[in-house]
Amino acid sequence: MHGTVQLRYRGLDERLPVPWAYHDEPRLGDLAKKAAALGVQLEVVLGVAPDLADPWARAERLWVKSDGRAWQYWLVTDLGAEVDRTYVQRARLVVVVH
Numbered sequence: 001m002h003g004t005v006q007l008r009y010r011g012l013d014e015r016l017p018v019p020w021a022y023h024d025e026p027r028l029g030d031l032a033k034k035a036a037a038l039g040v041q042l043e044v045v046l047g048v049a050p051d052l053a054d055p056w057a058r059a060e061r062l063w064v065k066s067d068g069r070a071w072q073y074w075l076v077t078d079l080g081a082e083v084d085r086t087y088v089q090r091a092r093l094v095v096v097v098h
Helices: 029-036
Strands: 004-009 012-017 042-046 060-066 075-076 088-093
Touching: 029 042, 029 060, 029 075, 029 088
Parallel strands: none
Antiparallel strands: 004 012, 042 060, 042 088, 060 075
16 A cells, blocks of 8 residues: 555654565555545545455545645545544545446
């Protein structure tokens, strides 16, 4: 999702590049940019790694907000609370069918 692995231990909170993150795979930023352009939400799994048997069981929907000047984005709930994107474990676009 991020192209890195997050290492948290005591006072350490680092992101390190990993060899299994390929450059042609969509990252969270790519998905967020597409969601903002289409005006759709992202469905995300936050926190600890999801259960492999049902990886989307804890999914929730978030909006992508941008300031419009540079590509800075925020993930927010329906109530407007910002969500730390470093906690996103999985993400996909929400498909809207009319």
